[in-house]
Amino acid sequence: MLKETRSTCCYCGVGCGVIITSEDDRITGVRGDPDHPANFGRLCTKGSTLHLTAKLDTRVLQPEMRTSRHSPRQPTDWDTALDHVADRFAETIREHGPNSVAFYISGQLLTEDYYVFNKLAKGLIGTNNVDTNSRLCMSSAVSGYKLTLGADAPPACYEDIDHTACLFIAGSNTAYAHPIIFRRIEDAKARNPDMKIVVVDPRRTDTATFADLHLAIQPGTDVALFNGMLHIMLWEGMLDQAFIREHTNGFDALKETVREYTPKMVADICGIREADLVTAAKWFGSGPSLSMYCMGLNQSIHGSDKNAALINLHLATGQIGKPGAGPFSLTGQPNAMGGREVGGMANLLSGHRDLDNPEHRAEVAALWGVEDVPATPGKTAVEMFDALKSGEIKAIWIACTNPAHSMPDLNQVRAALENAELVVLQDAYGNTDTNIYADVVLPATSWGEKEGTVTNSERRITHITPAVAKPGAARHDWEIVVDFAQRLEQRLGKANTLFNYLVPETIFNEHRESTRGRDLDITGLSYQILDTQGPQQWPLNEKVSTGLQRLYSDGIFPKPDGRAQFHIAHYKPTADKTDARQPLHLLTGRLRDQWHGMSRTGTVAQLFNHVDEPVISLNQQDMERRQIKPGDLVKVSNKRGSLTLRAQPSDEIQPAQSFIPMHWGSQFMSGLGCNALMPSAFDKISRQPELKHTAVKLEKV
Template sequence: MTETRSTCPYCGVGCGVIIESQGPEITGVRGDPEHPANFGRLCTKGSTLHLTASSAVTRQTRLLYPMRREHRGEAPKRVSWDSALDFASESFAQIIREHGPDAVGFYISGQLLTEDYYAFNKLAKGLIGTNNIDSNSRLCMSSAVAGYKQTLGADAPPASYDDVHHAQCIFIVGSNTAFAHPILFRRIEDAKAANPALKIIYVDPRRTDTAEIADLFLPLQPGTDVMLFNGMLHIMLWEGWIDAAWIAAHTSGFEALKALARDCTPDLVAQICGIRKEDLFTAARLFATSGATLSLYCQGLNQSSSGTAKNAALINLHLATAQIGKPGAGPFSLTGQPNAMGGREVGGMANLMSGHRDLSNAEHRAEVAALWGVHSVPEKPGKTAVEMFQAAADGEIKALWIACTNPAQSMPDQATVRRALARAELVIVQEAFATTATCDYADLLLPATTWGEKTGTVTNSERRISRVRPAVAAPGETRHDWSIAVDFAQRLEKLLGAQSPHPNPLPEGEGEVARIKTATQSPIELPPPPGGGLGWKPHG
C-alpha cells in the first residue's frame, strides 16, 4: 500500500488527508494528523472520499477521452486531443476575429486548483484580452470580497482557525457551521469545553444544529442582518462600548457610519428583526466588551442581493470596537469551496486581477501586464457569472468555455442558463465526469483529471496554502485542467498572431503563481513541506 499526503476537495476548511492506494486504485483515506487545518480529523464526507474514486465510478461516470458533437442533439464521438484542441482554437479565433474578444467567456470553478485558475485567468485576460472570466465562487464569495475591500481595503481575511481557541466571544451569523464546516465546528466545541466562559452567539432565521452550542440564539427575520448589525452599533455608541482612540488612529469615515446607525434604535431593530430587545442588548455587550470577539459567517450573509452591505456592516462592528488585529478577534468569512480563496488570490473573477491587484488601477494593470509579457490587460470589467449567461442567451457572447462546474444544474435562473447554452455558437465543457447536465449541451467535451490525480495547490478559508498530490495515474486520456488551458492557448496564440504569455504555471521552483502570491502573503517556498501546508502571518 502507498500513502500520499494531499488535501480534501470538499469544503473550504482545507483538511489534510492521507490517501491510501494500491497500484491504480485508491483504497482508503484518513485524516492527516500533521495538518494544522484538521489535525487528523475528517467529517463524514471526507472520511468516505475514497469511494468517489472507485473503479466502478471511473468506469461508469468518468469522461476519459475528448468527445465532439458534429451536430447538436447527437451523441458525441471520440476524437484525438489534437483534433479537439485544433477545433477549439480555430473556432475561438474565428469568433474573436469576427466579433471581438468580448464575444467569448470562461466560466470556471472554486473546485479548480490555484494553478488551473491562474492559467485560465492569464489565457482570458493576457492572451485573448477579455475580462469575461468568472467563477461559480461569484454566487457565494463575491460579497465577502467586496465587503473586505470596502472596509479593510483588501480581500484578506484577518483571522485564522487558531483564533477560535483565543476568542472570548464567537459571533456566528449566516453559517450552519456544524453542518457546513464540521471540522471547524469541532474546534469550536473544543474551545468551549476548554473555556466554559467562552460566549457563543448564533444568528440565523432557523434553529440549526449550530444553535445547540450557543449561549445566545437570535432567530432574526430573513434579510434583516444589516439592521441587526447597525442596531448593535447604535447600542455600542450609546453605552460607550466603542474604542474611540482606536477608531481615530486606524479608521476613517466613522462619523458617516454613526449617522447611518443613529435611527437604528433598539425598539425599531427588535421589531424589524423579530428578536427580543433584551437579547439585542446582550449581543451588543458581549460582542463589544469581550476580551476578543471572533465572527464567523458564510452564505447566509453572502448569497443575498444585499450581501456586500451585510458583510461591511459586520466588519464595521469589529472596527468600531477594536475587535481585530489581536489573537481571537476579527471578521472571518468561511469559504464554501476548497479553493475559492485561491481563485481570489490569482484574480479568477471578472473584476479581479492576480495578486489581489485592482483592475481599475492603471499601475496594477501595468504590473500584471509586465509579468505576463503583454502590452496591456483589459481595463473594462468582464461579465459576472449571471451576466455572462444572460449575454450568451441574448447572442452577445458567442462561445462559452465551462470548466469544473455544472451551470445547467447549479446556476440560478435555469431557463436563462439553458437558453444561453443552446444559443451559443460554441460550448466547450472541460469536465471529469460525463454525466453532468451541462455535458448535454457541449459541442466539445475535454476530459480533466480530478481529486486523487491532480497536482498543485489550494488555499483554504484561513489562507493556508496546501498541496494537492496525485495518488494514482490519470485514467484514460484525461489531462490536468491547467495543461488543457495552456495547450489551447499556445494553439490560439499562433492563430491570433499574439505573443503567448503562457509558461508552465505549475508551482515548482520560482513559478509565476508563487511570485503572484508573495505580493500579498509572506514569502513562499514551493513545494510546501509534507503535511502542514503553508500559513501566513499578518504584517504588523
Template sequence: MNHQITASTCCYCGVGCGVLIEHDGERILGVSGDPAHPANFGKLCSKGSTLHLTGDPAARALYPELRLGKGLARSRTDWDTALDHAASVFAETIAEHGPDSVAFYISGQLLTEDYYSFNKLARALVRTNNIDSNSRLCMSSAVVGYKRSLGADAPPCNYEDLELSDCVMIVGSNMAYAHPILFRRLEEAKSRRPQMKVIVIDPRRTDTCDLADLHLAILPGTDVALFHGILHLLLWEDWVDRDFIKAHTQGLPELKSLVRDYTPQMVSQLCGISIEQLHQCAEWVGTSPSFLSLWCMGLNQSTAGSAKNSALINLHLATGQIGRPGAGPFSLTGQPNAMGGRETGSLSNLLPGHREAGNAEHRAQVAAYWGVDQLPEQTGLTAIELFEQVRSGKIKALWIACTNPAQSMPDQSAVRAALQACPFVVLQEAFRTTETAAFADLLLPAASWGEKEGTVTNSERRISHVRQAIVAPGETRSDWAITVDFAQRLEKHLRPGQDSLFAFDTPSQIFDEYKQLTRGRDLDLSGISHALIDRLGPQQWPFPEGASEGTARLYLDGIFPTANGRAQFVADPYRAAKEQRDARFPLTLITGRLRDQWHGMSRTGTAAQLFGHVSEAVLSLHPDELRRHRLQPGDLISLKSRRGAVIVPVDSDDSVRPGQAFLPMHWGDRFLKGGVNTLTQPAFDPLSKQPELKHSGVRLEPVHLPWQLFALIEGNVQQHFETLRPLCEAFSYTSLSIAGRERPALLIRAASAVAPDPQLLREIDRCLALNDGPVLAYDDPRRSIGKRVRIENGRITAIRLAGETLARHWLQNLWLEGRADEQLRRWLLAPLSAPPGQANASTVGSKTLCNCMNVSQGAVCAGIGRGLDLQGLKQELGCGTQCGSCVPEIKRLLAATAQPVAVVS
C-alpha cells in the same frame, strides 16, 4: 499489493483539511485525516472520510467527446482533434465578433495553477475580461466587504482564534454542516471553557444552534438592520474602543448618524427578535475581552451581501476587536480554493495579486510582467451577466471548467436556455454526469482529486500542496495542462510566430511565475514554493521572500492596506431582500446545506453512503404551515416561484419559522426533476454581483398525483441512471437517490396524475431486469397496480411498485437486510398494498444517523430506550466517535426522551 500513502488535501470545503491517501499507484483504496496538517490535525467530516468512495469510474469523463452540430450526439475523439477544433472555433469567433464574444466560467475547485493558466489565457492571449468563477456565487460579497472596510481581500484570523475567543458570533452559517471540522474545534473549545459565549444568527434553528448561548432567529435578509442595531447599543452604552477608533479608523461620524435611527424597538420589529435578545447580544459583543465573527453564505448570497459584510466588520472596528488573538471578522470559504481564485484574479473584476482589472496602473503592471502590450480595459461579465449575454447571443463561445452552472446558477430555466442557444460550449470536467454535460459541444476529461498536483489556499490564508497519488484514468489530463495545451494552439491563430506565453511543463513552474505577481502586495507569496511547503508544511500568507514562517494574523499593528493606513467604517442603510412575502407568494424560501452532501453532488452523489442521512429533496415547513395548507408530512406539493416550479414532498419542521420554507440547495435536475434552482432568483448585489440564492418568494399549490412508482435496482448505478432517468421524464414528479453500502442500488420515486402508457412500464421493467428470470409479479390492471421483485440467491436484487408504493420502506429494509422470506412471497402474490403488520410505510430504522459508523436512528433510539446516555451510545454503538456530526441530533433524541422538569413561575 503495493500499498502507499500520499499526503494531500481534501477537495471539498474551504477548511482545507489534510488527508492521507492510501493507494496502490492505480487505485485509491482509502483515506484518513493527516495528523500533521494544521487545519484539521487528523480529523475528517463524513464527506472527507468517504472521498475514496466517490470515484465511480462509470461517472467519469475518460476521453474527449465532440459534437459537430446542435442536435447531434457527441462522439469520441482524440485530444489533438478536440483542441485544434476548439482553437479554430475560438479564433474564428474572435476574428468575426471580437474578443468579448467569448467567455470563460471557471471554479473554486480548481487549483491555483489552473486558475492562473486560465487568467493568463483570457486576459493576455484572448484579450477579454470575460472570465468569472462560481466563487461569484459563493464569496464575492466577502471580497467586497473586506476590501471596502479593511483595504484588501484578506481574512485576518487564524483557526486558533476559534479556541481563544471569549465571544464567537456565527452568522448565516450552519457551521455544523458546512464546516464541521471547525465546528468540532469550536465545540471542544467551549467544553473546555464554558464561559465562552456563542451567538448564532440564523433564521432556522440548525444543528449549529445546539452550541449557542443565544440564538437570534432573525427574519431572512435583515442582517444589516441587526448589526446597525447592535452598533447603536455599543455606542449608547460606550462599549466601544475610542482609542482604537481614533488611531486606526475613519468614517464613524457618518455611520453614527445612520445607526442613530436603528433603535432597539425598530430593530426588534424589523428582525423579528426581542429587545432583550438584542441587548444581550450587544453586551456580549461589547464587553467580552475578545470577539470573533464567523460567516458564510447566509450573509454573502444576498442583494445586500456587501452591506452585510461591512456592517458586521463595523462591529469589530468599533470595539477594536481585530488584529489580536481570538478576535476579528473571519469569513468561512465555501469551496476548497475559492481563496486561490481570488489571489490569482479569477473574478472578472480582478487581476493576479489582489489587483483590479479596472485600474490602469494594475493592468500595466501585469501586462509588463506577462510581456504583452496591454490588457483589456472593457469590464468583464460577472456570472449572472455572463449567462444573460450567452442567452442573448452576444457570447458565442463559452468555456466552462470544473463547475456545473446547469445546477448551481439561479433561475435555471434561463441558464439552460442560454446553454442550449450558445453556438459552442466547451466543458472541462471530471464527471460526465453533471447537468451541464448535456449542453457541451466539446467535453474535455479532467483529472480529479488524487490524480493531480498543485496548491490550494484555505479560509485562514494557508497554502497547502495538493499531491498526486495515482495515475489519472483513461485519457484525462490535469486542468492546467488542458488549458496550456489549448492556449498554445490558440496562439498560432492569434500570435503567429511569437514566443509562447505558456511555456509551462509542470504546475510548480506555473506557481513560481504567478507568485512574482504577489511580491510586495498584501498577499506576498514570493517566499513560497511547492518545495518549501513540502519541507515546512502548509503556510499562511503573507510569506515574503526571506521569511521563515507564515503570518498567523493580520493588522496586529492597526495599520491597514488603505491609502492612509486606516480602516473604513461603511455606512450602508438596511435594504430589504428583493422578493418580500406578498399575497401571491406568501412564503420565503431559504436554501442551505445537508450534512453529508456537497454543492451539486457531482462527486458526493456517486457514494451511496452519503444518502443515508437524507435520501431525497424534502421541503421543510413549520407545523403551523402544514396545518394552514391542510398537508400531512410526505404529501407532494408544487412549490412555485416567479421563475418556475418543482414538485417535492413536505415535512414538518419546527426549526423553520411560520412564513418560511427550507429546501437544501444540492438537488439538481439529475436527482430531482427540475432542480431546486429552478426557483431561485438572479437578482444580485450591486457591488459584488453575487446573486440572492438564499431568499425567494414562493407559494405552495396542491397536486393530485395518485399514481406512484417506486423502483430499486442493484449493480452499476451509473448505467442504471443513464437508462432510467430519461424514462422518468414522463412523470410529473421524479426523485432519484442511491442506497446501500456493500451493494449500492439506484432508488427511484415518481408520481403522475394517471397511469403511464403500459409500454413505458415494460421499458422500465426491462431496464430493471424484471421482465424475465427469477421474478415474482402481481398485476391488477383494473387499479393500475403492479408489484415486481427479483429474488436471486435468496435475496432481493430489484423492485418495482407501480400504482401505489405503501410498502416501499418495508421492501427497502428487506433488501438492505438481504432476506426474502415467506412473508414477502405471500404479500407479493396477494392484492395487499400495505406491508404485513404495518399500518404505514415509515420505519424509524431506515435513516442512517451516523454515517461514519453506519448507525441507524432506530439503533440509537433503541439504545436510549435501554437507558444509554451519550457516552454510553458512543461506547456501545460507536456513533459520534469519528467526525461527530451526528452528535447534535443524538442529543436532541436524548432530550426528547428525558423526563420533563417542573418549572416554578
C-alpha cells in the same frame, strides 16, 4: 504496491489535510492528516468517504464532440477536439472580437489551473470575460473586506476559536457546511464554558441549537441587526474610542446612521426580542469577539453591506488583529481563495490587483510580457449567462463547475446554454446537468490525481501531489489550458511564448512572483518549503518569514492612509418579497453529507443515510393550515419555475418560512432543483446573486 500520499479534502474551504492510501494506482482509503494544521487528523463524513468517490463509472475519460447541435457527441482524440475548439474560438474572436468568448471556471480548480485560465483570457485573448462559481460564493466577502479593511484578506485564523470570549456566527450552518471548524468550536466551548456563542440564522439549525443565544432574524434583516448592535454598544460606552481615533475613518457618519437603529425598531424589523439584541451587543462588545460568516451574508443583493456592517462592529470595538478577535469569512469552496489570489475573476487581476487601476494593469501586462491587459470589466456570472442568451457572448468554456444546477433562475441559464454557438465543458464528471449542453467535453483529472496548490479559509496554502495516475485519456486542467492556448496563439498569429509550462511548479513560481510587494506576498514560499515545512499561511516573504497568523495586529490597514474605513449601510429588504400570492419565504442551504450538485457525493450510498431525498421543510402551523401531512407531495412555485417534492414538518423552520436543500438537480430529481426559483438579482458591488431567498406559493399535489 501500497502507497500513501498527502493531499487535502476537495470539498470545503476548511481545507482539511488527508492521507490517501493507494494500491496499484487505485485509491483504496483516506484518513485525516494528523500533521495538517487545518484539521489535525479529523475528517467529517464527506471527507472520510472521499476514497469511495474515486471510481470511474461517472467519470469522463475520453474527449467527446459534436459538430452539430442535432447530433450526439462522439468520442474523439485530444488533437481533434482541441483543434476544433481552437478553430472555433479563433474564428469567433476574429469575427466578433475578444469579448464574444468567455470562460466560466471554478473555486475547485487548483491555483495553478486558475492562473493559466486567467492568463489565457486576459493575456492572450484580451478579454476579461473570465468569471467563476466563486462569484456565487465569496464575492460579497471580498467586497466587504475591501470596502472596510482595504484588501481581500481574512484577518483571523482557526486558532482564534480557542481564544475568543464571544463567537458570533452569522449566516452559517457551520455544523453542516464546515464540520471540522464546528468540532473546534465544540472543543473550545467544552474547555471554556464561559465562552458565549451567538448564532444569527432564520433557521434553528444544529449550529443554532448549540448556541447560547440564537437570533432567529427574519430573512435578509442582518444589516438592521448589526446597526442595532452598534447603536447599543455606542449607548453603553462599549466602543474602543482610541482605536477608532487612531486607526479608522468615517465613524462620525456611521454614528449618525446607527442613531435611528433603536433596539425597539431593530427588534421589530428582525423579529427578535429586544432583550436578546441587547445581550448579543453586550457579549460582542466585551470581547474578544470573533465573527464567522458565510453564504447567509454573501448570497444576497445586499451582501457587501451585510459583510461591511458586521466588520464595522469589529472596527468600532477594536476587535481585530488580536487573539480571539476579528471578522472571519468561511470560504465555501476548497480553493476560492487561491482563485482570488491569481485574480481569476472578471474584475480582478493577479496578486490581488484591481482591473480598474491602470498601474495594476501595466504591472500584470509587464509580468506576462503582453502589450496590455484590457481595461473593460468582464461579465460576472449572471451577466455572462445573460450575454450568452442574448448572443453577445457566442462561445463559452466551462471548467469544473455545473452552472445548469448552481446558477439562479435556471430556466434562463439553460436557455442561454442552448442559445450558445459553442459550449466547451472541461470536467472530470459526466453526470452533471451542464454536460447535456456541451458541444465538446474535455476530460479532466480530479481529486487524488492532480498536483498544485490550494489556499484554505485561514490563508493557508497546501501543496498537493497525485496519489494515482491520470485515468483514461484525462488530462490535468492546467495541461488542457496550456495545450489549447498554444494552438490558439498560432491561429491568432501570436508568438508562442506565453504558455511554456511543462510542470505546475513553473506556473506556481510565476504566480509567486506576481505577489511581490502585494498584501499576499508569498515570495518566500516554494513547493519545496511547503513539502518540508508543511502548509503555510500568507503573507510569507523575506520580511515575514513564518507566515502571519493574524493580520492588522499593528493597526495599519492596506488603505492609502493606513486607516480602515467604516462603511455606511442601511437595511434594505430582499429582492423577492412575500405577498398574498407568494406567501412563503423559501430559504436554501446545505445538508451535512452532500456537496454542491452531488456529482461526487451522489455516488456514495452511505451519504444518503442522513437525508435520502429532497424535501421541503415547513413549520407545523403552515402544514396544518394547508392540510398537508408529512410525506405529502407539494408543488412549490413562483414566476420562474416550480418543483414537486415531499413536505416534512420541521421545528427548525419559523412560520411562513420554508427550506429546500440545494443539492438535488435534474440528474437526481424531477425538476431542475431549488435554484430554478431563485432570482438572478445581484449585489451592485460584489455582483453576487441572491441564491438564499425567494418567495413562493405552495399547493398540495
